[in-house]
Amino acid sequence: MPTKEAVTKVDNPWNDIIAPHFEQFMLFFYPEIHKRIDFSRGQEILDDDLQKVLKGTETDPLMIDQLIKVWLTNGKMAVFYTHLDTRGKKDKEFAKRLFIRNYRLFDIFGPGLVSLVLLGDDLEDWRPKSYSYGLAGFTMFCRFPMLKLVDYDWEELEKSENPFSIVVRAHIKALETTRSSQKRLTSKKDLFKALYEAKLDKEDTINFYRFLDLVMPLPKGFGQQFYSFVAQYEEKNNMYYITRAKKRVKVEKAAKVTKEPKATKKEAKVTKEAKATKEAKATKEAKVTKEAKVTKEAKVTKEAKVTKKVTKEVASKEVASKEGVDEQSALRQLRKSVTDVLRARFKRIPRTVTQQFQGIEDATVLSELLTQAAILESLDLFKEVLKKKV
Numbered sequence: 001m002p003t004k005e006a007v008t009k010v011d012n013p014w015n016d017i018i019a020p021h022f023e024q025f026m027l028f029f030y031p032e033i034h035k036r037i038d039f040s041r042g043q044e045i046l047d048d049d050l051q052k053v054l055k056g057t058e059t060d061p062l063m064i065d066q067l068i069k070v071w072l073t074n075g076k077m078a079v080f081y082t083h084l085d086t087r088g089k090k091d092k093e094f095a096k097r098l099f100i101r102n103y104r105l106f107d108i109f110g111p112g113l114v115s116l117v118l119l120g121d122d123l124e125d126w127r128p129k130s131y132s133y134g135l136a137g138f139t140m141f142c143r144f145p146m147l148k149l150v151d152y153d154w155e156e157l158e159k160s161e162n163p164f165s166i167v168v169r170a171h172i173k174a175l176e177t178t179r180s181s182q183k184r185l186t187s188k189k190d191l192f193k194a195l196y197e198a199k200l201d202k203e204d205t206i207n208f209y210r211f212l213d214l215v216m217p218l219p220k221g222f223g224q225q226f227y228s229f230v231a232q233y234e235e236k237n238n239m240y241y242i243t244r245a246k247k248r249v250k251v252e253k254a255a256k257v258t259k260e261p262k263a264t265k266k267e268a269k270v271t272k273e274a275k276a277t278k279e280a281k282a283t284k285e286a287k288v289t290k291e292a293k294v295t296k297e298a299k300v301t302k303e304a305k306v307t308k309k310v311t312k313e314v315a316s317k318e319v320a321s322k323e324g325v326d327e328q329s330a331l332r333q334l335r336k337s338v339t340d341v342l343r344a345r346f347k348r349i350p351r352t353v354t355q356q357f358q359g360i361e362d363a364t365v366l367s368e369l370l371t372q373a374a375i376l377e378s379l380d381l382f383k384e385v386l387k388k389k390v
Helices: 004-010 019-029 031-035 047-054 094-112 154-159 163-176 181-197 202-215 220-237 241-259 265-322 327-346 351-358 363-375 379-389
Strands: 063-071 077-085 113-119 130-135 138-143 146-148
Touching (some): 019 202, 047 063, 181 202, 181 220, 202 241, 327 351, 327 363, 327 379, 351 379
Parallel strands (some): 113 146
Antiparallel strands (some): 063 077, 130 138
């Protein structure tokens, strides 16, 4: 098997082989369950739900989790959670961790959930199949179907027409040839021939070949020997699935490099200078915008203070009027207040404007004009309001 570091870079090859070939997967590993599934209704990969359950729990690139929804022949829905552990070591918390994930998924899917376990290690004495605990008369028990890849009989695997028999053989040989590149090269060639003899369609052949290539990596020299063997084998059998696929990848990579050439030092310098100029311009514009904002806020604050002062004076005069102060005096003060606000906001006020509201004898109208003088954005707008009031 690839090391944990190698798998991290390319992702575990099992990840891309189970879901796309789920029917063949179930037929090979769980034939009795396969009979109960209506594959004509398709399947749904529930990756989002799975990620919610796995969030905050221990994960490892050598542990593969897949969640797939299908329909049974009786018309009911079923969700299969498959867990594959290829770490090759004992884990005391394995059964407990699986139990926790199972009950979290049970909260979502209920009794239609089934958890399946595949173990990829070669440890004869490690075979977790259940988890249980109990206290004060309470008991909880969880049993899950467990299969171990190394338990499969090699001769039976060679007889099988299911492509997952090649997957299991590749996994077993990867374990057996960890310390011998020559033996791995020989086994990889044999498995490659078995893959072509399975007579799968082009897409499936490429998918299972990708698994074989990743699960049985070879050092550079041995890798070149293997790819030479692949090219010769395909040419001999007039089937260019792999060599053409590899050639297409190389062409796409070359096209990408051609399309995106590296910048010269001169171009890089120009780009850097242009970026610096752009940043300086943006900084200057931000500064000007900030100053304009401060000026505007100061103006608004000043106008608000004037309005507050005038309003306060008007309120005082109204109170005074209620206490018997001469009405004409209050009107004169209102007119003066309107004039003061207009001058404070718009500086110069045409005499024709002041003359118009000097003749108004209604305190209510003058109070409305005072309010408009304080809030309208321009003198022209005030003139329009005044025209309607006169």
